[in-house]
Amino acid sequence: xxxxxxxxxxxxxxxxxxxxxxxxxxxxxxxxxxxxxxxxxxxxxxxxxxxxxxxxxxxxxxxxxxxxxxxxxxxxxxxxxxxxxxxxxxxxxxxxxxxxxxxxxxxxxxxxxxxxxxxxxxxxxxxxxxxxxxxxxxxxxxxxxxxxxxxxxxxxxxxxxxxxxxxxxxxxxxxxxxxxxxxxxxxxxxxxxxxxxxxxxxxxxxxxxxxxxxxxxxxxxxxxxxxxxxxxxxxxxxxxxxxxxxxxxxxxxxxxxxxxxxxxxxxxxxxxxxxxxxxxxxxxxxxxxxxxxxxxxxxxxxxxxxxxxxxxxxxxxxxxxxxxxxxxxxxxxxxxxxxxxx
Ligand SMILES: Nc1ncnc2c1ncn2[C@@H]1O[C@H](COP(=O)(O)OP(=O)(O)O)[C@@H](O)[C@H]1O
Ligand SMILES: [Mg+2]
Numbered sequence: 001x002x003x004x005x006x007x008x009x010x011x012x013x014x015x016x017x018x019x020x021x022x023x024x025x026x027x028x029x030x031x032x033x034x035x036x037x038x039x040x041x042x043x044x045x046x047x048x049x050x051x052x053x054x055x056x057x058x059x060x061x062x063x064x065x066x067x068x069x070x071x072x073x074x075x076x077x078x079x080x081x082x083x084x085x086x087x088x089x090x091x092x093x094x095x096x097x098x099x100x101x102x103x104x105x106x107x108x109x110x111x112x113x114x115x116x117x118x119x120x121x122x123x124x125x126x127x128x129x130x131x132x133x134x135x136x137x138x139x140x141x142x143x144x145x146x147x148x149x150x151x152x153x154x155x156x157x158x159x160x161x162x163x164x165x166x167x168x169x170x171x172x173x174x175x176x177x178x179x180x181x182x183x184x185x186x187x188x189x190x191x192x193x194x195x196x197x198x199x200x201x202x203x204x205x206x207x208x209x210x211x212x213x214x215x216x217x218x219x220x221x222x223x224x225x226x227x228x229x230x231x232x233x234x235x236x237x238x239x240x241x242x243x244x245x246x247x248x249x250x251x252x253x254x255x256x257x258x259x260x261x262x263x264x265x266x267x268x269x270x271x272x273x274x275x276x277x278x279x280x281x282x283x284x285x286x287x288x289x290x291x292x293x294x295x296x297x298x299x300x301x302x303x304x305x306x307x308x309x310x311x312x313x314x315x316x317x318x319x320x321x322x323x324x325x326x327x328x329x330x331x332x333x334x335x336x337x338x339x340x341x342x
Pocket of ligand 1: 022045
């Protein structure tokens with residue numbers, strides 16, 4: 001019998017000294033889905049995952065995996081999960097094949113079956129040529145792939161992937177995405193942490209945006225985008241010198257704007273074509289030349305900026321010079337956020 005919820009967490013807290021790394025996190029993750037936990041470095045992603053995976057004890061709150069309490073029934077939970085990513089659990093001096101064979105044997109596979117499984121996984125992850133090399137000679141990307149391969153030997157019902165693609169080249173990253181999709185297609189639930197908005201957008205059925213230990217938004221990628229505004233207008237200016245005066249005009253519409261001075265670009269959440277027309281007329285009256293216009297759903301980058309008031313790479317520092325005010329203006333009240341994401 002399958003449980004409806006792979007993960008149910010309520011009020012999870014974990015402090016390190018006086019740092020509340022995880023500060024009251026609730027999560028509900030449906031069985032059979034890919035769930036994205038999205039946040040910048042230091043947001044509390046790994047700490048959250050570690051508590052769900054029984055590797056760290058929560059200071060407060062509770063969590064269940066397929067209905068089993070992660071503290072009281074930790075042994076049961078461990079048999080239902082696989083964890084990969086920032087806990088590479090492989091032996092450096094052994095080869096890739098040897099590592100996978102050992103994992104397989106530990107999981108109860110026979111000798112021949114273990115060899116067959118190891119060879120098959122190495123093939124899948126493009127590691128066949130490196131199969132006999134010791135791990136200490138592996139690149140970061142190769143390690144990541146081997147780590148995931150190791151977790152697939154058992155293919156547990158719930159797999160935690162902690163930043164599976166951080167630092168990978170685009171090709172390996174795409175390969176990893178395919179593997180993750182395949183895992184879910186073949187019956188696993190995947191919880192994935194990421195700093196990449198496009199990754200969450202591509203893979204995750206639902207996303208929790210986490211910032212400073214708290215979930216600041218939760219929903220599908222589309223819901224998160226809708227929370228920021230229906231549409232987003234991108235204006236490309238002919239002259240970078242016009243950026244300031246263009247922004248003045250844009251803000252008289254009462255809408256926030258993000259800017260990129262290098263790209264001479266302004267991004268404005270808009271309600272519809274009428275507003276766009278009015279805005280363009282005003283720009284022309286002010287003799288501000290526009291050389292490109294496009295309308296799109298807001299990117300998850302904009303969503304993040306709107307929800308947290310700072311960009312994804314921001315760690316206290318504001319990395320989005322000139323947009324701090326816009327971020328503040330754009331930030332909806334907690335209740336409108338919750339409403340939009342319901
Ligand atoms: N073992 C630890 N000891 C002390 N502080 C920690 C420890 N692990 C994480 N932290 C702190 O907790 C916060 C959240 O870290 P982490 O969960 O690793 O974030 P993320 O995975 O989102 O980058 C950070 O401020 C980090 O420095
Ligand atoms: Mg982490």
